[in-house]
Amino acid sequence: MMAAPRGKTLGGSSAVNAAVAIRARDADFAKWRAVGGDGWEWSELLQDYRAIENTPDGDDRLRGRHGPLPVRQRRPDDSTRGSTAFVEATANLGFARVEDFNGAQQEGVSLYPLNVVSGRRINTGIAFLDDGIRARPNLTIRGGVEIDRVLIEGGNAVGVVDANGQTYRAHHVVLSAGAFGSPAILLRSGVGPAQRLEALGIDIAADLPVGQGLQEHPFYYNIYNLKPEANSAHPASGAILWAASSLAEPGDLDLHVSATHLFPSDQSPTGGAIVLACAVTQPESRGFVDLVDRNPRSAPRIRFNMLNTQRDMDRMLECVKISRSIGRRAPFANLIDSEMTPGSHLADGSPALRQAIEQSLDGYAHPTSTCSMGRPGEGVVDSGGRVYGVDGLYVIDASIMPQVCSAPPNITVMMMAWHLSRRTFGVKG
Template sequence: MTPQYDYIIVGAGSAGCVLADRLTASGEHQVLLLERGGSDRSLFVQMPTALSYPMNTERLCWQFHSEPEPHINNRSLHTPRGKTLGGSSSINGMVYVRGHACDFDQWQEAGAEGWDYQHCLPYFKRAETWQGGEDDYRGGSGPVGTCNGNNMRLNPLYQAFIDAGADAGYPITRDYNGYQQEGFGPMHMTVKNGVRSSTSNAYLRRAMKRKNLTVLTQVMSHKVLTQGSSGQKSAADSLRATGVEYAHRGQLQQVFARREVILSAGSVGSPQLLQLSGIGPSKVLRQAGVPLVLDLPGVGENLQDHLEVYFQFECTQPVSLNSKLDWFSKGLIGLRWLLLKDGLGATNHFESCGFIRSRAGLKWPDIQYHFLPAAMRYDGNAAFAGHGFQVHVGPNKPLSRGSISIKSSDPEQAPSIRFNYLSNEQDREDWRRCIRLTRELLNQKALDHYRGAEIQPGVDVESDEQIDAWVRDNVESAYHPACTCKMGADNDPMSVLDAQCRVRGVDGLRVVDSSVFPTLTNGNLNAPTIMVAEKAADMILGKSPLPAAQVPVWIHPNYQTAQR
């Protein structure tokens, strides 16, 4: 007998685990969850300080790379995506940033009706248990544990960085995920009781105890099965998703959905699977040799990502983490974590941060700082011999747009990923401001006791031309690709989804993951991806949405004055 389920979810990642939990909670629906990767039980996944390992491990992560990017000296950037239970929430840096309230108002303005901040906030709260307790902005009983790691107790550089922000004239914010994002303060992470709080740990573990959830791992989804006339040319023709074709243990199989197929394969995987299914831009499908089912030109377009650089200084005091990067020290940190789940093993080490505006006249911040009390690479290797500190920094609202396109009908072949980084002149100008503002910040009095020589960019990088050249040589992805199946208005020919996350022109098919964002949020993407899945779960189940919040949001008074 051909297996049937009420819902089939493709991808057990940041969104898929949320959906698997919420759609099975009542016990009324049979749900199948398909995941290409396997177990997330690795010590290197669960221990927060080991974050650099899963991101560079083939078993746990898709090791994608972009096409050569012409505006950054034809460099191809690493674009890792989670390939395990929990997806990218199991391999990421665990930084918890919801984004600014205006980011979600921007979504609604782009045609995603009902996705403004006041309607999204209740779902952020439902997902979270914040260490500080519930209030008007933060959740107190949700699955995902969020905290400030060791509360900045273990290193004086965290507070010195926040104080430097105040010295530079920026505000201090008690909670950037609450009333006021703009300013400097403690940074939050998805860690609970010293362990990574991935969506696998937070949602899927409890859902897997239910008899109405089936989880298949090591499954490669090949395409969405559809019923209706093939070769359709417009979204007005009738078409329905009926199931998924996948390979498992060397066997090609099909499974069918009575209600819906939901793609939660991520910002790369979801548009790739739609295109493999014949749903996407006709030119891309024709070149790949895939029969056209529905010409939907926005699939794989609108690709956006955050870029960042490491702004590094030598540290004149022996307080940085550079002294902990040898194998003996790492072993002691790991042993303590195994025994007690605390100490330096229980944090991602990004315990202070900042959000500022790159120029006057902006309504909300567009530059983000992750402060690290070490000078090192993301792979965990020291940047130089000695003590140091750094900030990961970059503009968060780029205007450059790229695309994801399949190269053939082979689902095992990685798609072409083109970000077109820095192709927009405004993005290049924002980087110039970013470098100059960061240098000014890190030269404030609060850091005088610790600051040594500027390692990079280096004091000789000053002019527009020098900054542009250094950024082209050194900029890296912040690992936040998104927006490739965007929600949008009915009259937007490039919108892939309506505001219910339904694929236009295909009944019974939705996309729920970071690819649905119309634009990037001002921050890391895991928190808003979880929120999207929480909100979409109610839509899928036909539930009334949670009542909109009615809370104020801090906007810089200079902006308000400028508008009067």
């Protein structure tokens, strides 16, 4: 059993995530273009990233200065000793130092850039729905509404029906309920695999692979107890190594080692801990999202199937080996009391270590690809987010990514919404 938390509030999961503001890479979008993601060209997407961002950091040619979303680079003087020592130790192992993950170079180690200002998370509800936007007469925000299904008449989306049976009519319907919510709504609407819909007694509006292809970044926690003099846990978000495994495809950066203090201090015998979280960021493994029944208040069935290929597992083992090498390297090692997990008695690459990873594997909370864009007959939506077979119905969220990107998808999802609002609907920024 694995937790799958999502933000069910204004701002969605940007209200509950780690607020990491790192862009996806052109190598990620190249994979989208290869399966029918026409129009997702880096030169255009870079301008959309820049349009949503305001930051004092980085190169003027690559960074945005006037957008609604503030992005701030963590500095050593506002980070913990553990986080800065992680950066130093990683560099001492030979990995490059990265000045700006949203600049020209991503391979290496640095403190995080975050959409956090003065300790305050600036989620999408704050950044993009300011007082001026909220005052527009053509915008109504309603809280506490749970959508059951899309109302489809004659092959056209004409509104939505909520869980209480109330209907909201519309000329167009855009779903942005995420990689779990959007496929669940589509399936209840009759948009999905025909055989599965028939088994649930749902009339078929469009036979599409909704819910298939779920991806998530597999996450394993290499945890260290800190010495009492180094057990500060604020701020929690620290630093990250972004690297290529020995099995990476050309141009890919497919491993993360993320240093954070997201571990309960009362569970550490020393009163403080630091997590070096290991992730495979370009996984092959795929799962699915399905309905258990037609009730909109029933949680969907989620199967991640992470690390279910040998290559994915081999890359995770390599990532954990890198993480533990950092753990043994000064100056990080000088702050460590002991390794909590997997424990120093387990050797790198051993069958026992593999078993430990399998038994305590978690997700990065980056689910994607359950309403994937693709060519007709292959995808759920086209490259503009339009659902095949239902006029006036769109999906714009992480579910339409053909493959999970190699960075935390936080600001990439925001960029996608900006990009498609401009490209599909002609909205001017």
